[in-house]
Amino acid sequence: MSAIDPTEVFRQEASELFEVLEGALLDLGQRPDDRELVDSAFRALHTIKGSGAMFGFDKVASFTHEFETAFDRVRKGEIEPTQELISVALAAKDYIRALIEDPQSTDDVIGEAILDDLKRFVFSDQPAAPVAAIIEAPSPAPAERKQAGWHLYLEFESHILRNGSNPLDLLEDLCKLGPCFVVPVTDGIPFLDEMEPEDCYLKWDVKLHAACDKGAIDDVFMFVQDEMKLTLSPLEQVEAPAPAPLFQLLDEEPAADVETPAPVVETPAPVEAIAAPAEQPAAKTEPKSETKPETKPETKREAAPARREEARQDRGIATVRVQAERLDELMDRVGELVIAQARLTQLAASGSDLSIKVIAEEIERLASSLRDTTMGARMVPIGSLFGRFRRLVHDLSRDLSKPVDFVTSGEDTELDKTMIECLADPLVHLIRNAIDHGIEDTAARAVAGKTAQGRIELAAVHSGAQVLVTVKDNGGGLNTARIRAKAEEQGLITAGAVLTDHEIHQFLFHPGFSTAQTVSALSGRGVGMDVVKRTIENMRGSIDLSTRPGEGTTVTLRLPLTLAIIEGLLIRVGEGRYIIPLSAVEECVELTAEDERSRGRNFLNMRGNLVPFLRLREIMSSSGTPDQHQKTIIISTGETRVGLVADQIIGNHQTVIKSLSKLHSDVTIFSGATILGDGTAALILDVAQLVALAQSKVEKQHISEAA
């Protein structure tokens, strides 16, 4: 197939190797301690020897072998590579080179002289240097007395298949020596569930009807002799010569033959003698039980690294790209599952069948962990979103000639991927506002004694089951008076109405409200903050503004971790049942008679703090008589706490959120609906709206009291 003369390839390679060898030897003169040099010299010699022998350069091979043997002592650190030794080694190298390139010009005498020199240096500390002859391929053991045949009992170590040996091939080779009766011994086969698929459990009993010598049999098992038990005994009587291949004979073999393997099995003594004279016993020190593979250290040692390797490969493909739709679909299914599970739990609770209750609990646990896992799979670090704004800030600050330092933190905070997508537009608005309205121009900053460079911080942080995203600027802060003037101008409030600063700031979220005196290309057109607020609230989040004149404005977005399923607190008000997102619930208390008496003021005394509360019965216009013991659920959004008074607290409920139809879009106090275990619907209370409602009541109260 190949036209290249292998001998020529060898010559070329040898000349390269000589250069390596020479270089290594010379360097070794300078740096006798450099192991790397010794190794590379040794490798070069080794290759010259191995290849030389194969391409018919027998003299090269035998000379190099002795050179190598001597040099091996240097490699093992038994002798130092002295200058003298290196000189001799270089001479030896030249001699080998001559042997390859121009064999006629050399004389064996020269070679012997060099070798003598070499030995003198190398073996000076040893009495006589027995130089091993070149190793032949494993030679057959001395011929044995001829036999009529052999009885073999073969037992392989269980890992033999994994190491690439095939016992069937070996049996086939054995059959080439003469007609064989092969009977598999199956008593070592374990039960199916204990079986390692890659282990060898079969043993074989073979009668070989051939007068071959033992060496021929040893040759067959040459590679596996350390990994098997081979019991050989001469066949006593010559049976009828069996002419056929093995497997056919298996069927025909009379049963009587199978019955007599006993004497063979009991004579393990000859095994060692036959197998390997110089065998190292280390490899099989522990006695093994063939029937229990899992107790074998061998098996485990083999299997464990394989598993580790698999694990590492798994890590190699640690992320999988999945279409977003599929994740949504998965989330939907999990939602359905959670609803079905709730029904099962309810059914189980109403009956008395203990085993169904156990299963229901099991399924509840599984469903909830499946829900968590699925939600986890949808989580994306918010940093991917933050990266986009860097460019936005850069462009804006250039267009507006307002140098801005943009700082982000909490990039690895994770949010549901749909949330991240929904967040992009609101954040663009907020950042634009911050640069355009928030940060003053350079001149104004200089007057205010601020650094010329403005600063915008975008941060995300976990806060319980919520994520807070803040956009903070160190600009001039909101101009409350101007907002008020604008609100009056637009007829949103009457002139002179008493409003808190917080209420005035809320006008910023009013559609079509802008205080920017000039409409820039970027902002000031009156769309923005209302859209931002709506978007955030659609995500069941809330938006909050805080500002300090001259110091800047901070916009805080509170977002739930996910949109699809939440933990909820199920309550009853009159006949209706409602869900409060558990993340907003701080505590549940009983409405005491004392609190009851303060009717009209609607304040709870919570450890010294006054907390306003809302009677859900009033809000829901529930009919019928209220329960005797009213419960109050304290909910909070950030710093504001509000109590909600309900008839009954039913308990935790995994709430799959179903959005309300467009018909209900003007119902503000509900953010969605869910399906309960009994198939009825419950509405989810909008915490932010309820808090706002309570606050406005409180403020109105203040105002009316003040008036």
Place this chain on the structure above:
Amino acid sequence: MATILTVDDSPSIRQMIKVVLEPAGHNVIEAGDGAQGLAKVQAGKPDLVITDLNMPVMNGLELIRALRKLPNAVGLPIVFLTTESNDAVKQEAKSAGATGWITKPFKPEQLLTVVGKLVRA
């Protein structure tokens, strides 16, 4: 026809193995060291690997151990070439997972015998 991978830093040995095995109907692929050999096996399992022990980058023993950890190389016959007379080296290679060995220098017939032992049509 079997695919046989020869791993050896010596081109002449690889050439020799090719020259012997190709006329016998085998497809011989080559690698210059253990790391290359490992990559070739990962790319597609050959029917037999013949590897030198003494090689730069990744030596034969390391290659054998690495191959035995590959899921797709379970049961892959691996033969190593050795000039070493002592059993310790053979033992080490065997316990690393080698299937058999060929002692250098070898004659073409010896190579064919060993390949014949381990590669079945």
